[in-house]
Amino acid sequence: MHEMGVTQEVLNAVVEASAKAGATRINAVRLTVGELTALVPDSLMFAWECLTPGTPAEGAVLEINATPGRSMCLACGTEFDHDQFDRRCTACGGPQTEVIGGNELRVDNVDVDVPDEAPDEE
Numbered sequence: 001m002h003e004m005g006v007t008q009e010v011l012n013a014v015v016e017a018s019a020k021a022g023a024t025r026i027n028a029v030r031l032t033v034g035e036l037t038a039l040v041p042d043s044l045m046f047a048w049e050c051l052t053p054g055t056p057a058e059g060a061v062l063e064i065n066a067t068p069g070r071s072m073c074l075a076c077g078t079e080f081d082h083d084q085f086d087r088r089c090t091a092c093g094g095p096q097t098e099v100i101g102g103n104e105l106r107v108d109n110v111d112v113d114v115p116d117e118a119p120d121e122e
């Protein structure tokens, strides 16, 4: 399952960043996942449940903000949202389009617990 590898990478990055920030525990992680990545949010959730036990992210909530694919028509300049299967222009039906969004996979926010006595390294 593709999602398992992707989730492992996200988890590694989040754990590493949290450790650098002096966090002892990760409470929640918010991800933005574009439709064109072909990643299935439910599968990401499942992978998260499988991979987080035994890590600082154990029990952390994974929130997924799914964004649609977005393209611009090269013929008429219309920008439109679409799924990963049909990318034709919604205005003129033209097949010549350029993807401008929906390929993103990024961590938007990580909610962590940082002990009070930890030094503040800004």
Ligand SMILES: [Zn+2]
Pocket: 073, 074, 075, 076, 077, 078, 089, 090, 091, 092, 093, 094
């Ligand atoms: Zn068009």
